[in-house]
Amino acid sequence: MPDYLRPTALDDALAALSRRRLTVLAGGTDFYPARVGAPLDDDVLDISALPALRAIEERDDHWRIPALATWTDIVRADLPHWFDGLKLAAREIGGRQVQNTGTLCGNLCNASPAADGVPVLLSLDAEVELASLERRETIPLADFLRGNRETALASDQLMLAVRVPKPRAERARGHFLKLGARRHLVISIVMVAAALEADAAGRVARAQVAVGACSPVARRLTALEEALVGRPCDAALGEVVTEPHMAPLAPLDDARGSAAYRLDAARTLATRTLAELGSMM
Numbered sequence: 001m002p003d004y005l006r007p008t009a010l011d012d013a014l015a016a017l018s019r020r021r022l023t024v025l026a027g028g029t030d031f032y033p034a035r036v037g038a039p040l041d042d043d044v045l046d047i048s049a050l051p052a053l054r055a056i057e058e059r060d061d062h063w064r065i066p067a068l069a070t071w072t073d074i075v076r077a078d079l080p081h082w083f084d085g086l087k088l089a090a091r092e093i094g095g096r097q098v099q100n101t102g103t104l105c106g107n108l109c110n111a112s113p114a115a116d117g118v119p120v121l122l123s124l125d126a127e128v129e130l131a132s133l134e135r136r137e138t139i140p141l142a143d144f145l146r147g148n149r150e151t152a153l154a155s156d157q158l159m160l161a162v163r164v165p166k167p168r169a170e171r172a173r174g175h176f177l178k179l180g181a182r183r184h185l186v187i188s189i190v191m192v193a194a195a196l197e198a199d200a201a202g203r204v205a206r207a208q209v210a211v212g213a214c215s216p217v218a219r220r221l222t223a224l225e226e227a228l229v230g231r232p233c234d235a236a237l238g239e240v241v242t243e244p245h246m247a248p249l250a251p252l253d254d255a256r257g258s259a260a261y262r263l264d265a266a267r268t269l270a271t272r273t274l275a276e277l278g279s280m281m
Contacts, residue, residue: 002043010050015133026103027098027101027103030106053067053068054073056073063166065161066161067106067158072099081174085174085175085195086124089191090104092116104162114188118218119192119210122220125164125208127163128144131158146217168205175194176191176273178191187256189265190211190213192209192212194270196228204232209224209270213251214249214251221270224240235279236275236278238272238273240274249263
């Protein structure tokens with residue numbers, strides 16, 4: 001019989017991970033669908049009884065979104081416009097039941113190329129807090145995600161939280177657009193997230209743009225980001241996007257779309273995202 005552990009203290013959870021390999025369970029929105037019709041043979045560590053891993057917090061230089069914060073928690077949280085893109089993504093994750101149960105950190109640990117939370121958090125320079133019984137570390141999300149369903153999480157580690165650094169400028173905002181076969185309850189074909197900071201003159205001081213579902217891991221478009229700096233924050237930002245800016249992407253053909261279609265859609269979605277975001281700044 002598989003073991004099921006549900007500790008009420010973080011140290012007990014980390015101690016259990018230090019002794020043997022366990023499948024960590026939070027919301028279960030990926031765990032259970034993957035096992036439909038098959039016997040459960042995983043030894044499970046259910047972290048849902050760890051209350052310290054729930055509340056979203058603002059700290060001196062960052063916001064902290066802990067491991068048990070759900071998509072609904074993110075939507076309801078009193079967060080600045082910097083998080084508008086993340087809130088938009090949260091509203092398009094599955095249906096209401098999934099949003100009420102699924103967690104942002106679980107979305108990252110699952111490491112799907114189509115994970116809706118990843119491009120948004122890349123555009124916000126997010127980091128992840130990892131902990132084992134012996135050590136704690138914070139690493140950039142870009143280093144945590146290593147490929148399709150591959151992460152830097154060791155078998156004795158638990159992701160405690162996501163950290164989002166505060167923007168340097170007072171005028172800062174994020175945005176997110178997703179292309180799917182329909183509006184909700186659909187796996188993404190392409191996603192684009194962008195975050196802009198404006199200077200006192202209303203020009204782009206800093207830009208971050210990321211595309212998901214077009215590579216094994218979501219990618220930042222650094223050449224596009226550089227091209228945006230210094231331009232007026234208005235709808236004309238969408239006109240900056242060119243085909244060469246899509247060079248970091250490496251989409252595959254699959255049932256949801258061809259590689260060529262995804263590249264074209266990524267450019268179109270990036271144009272729309274920046275035009276909409278520029279007009280909001």
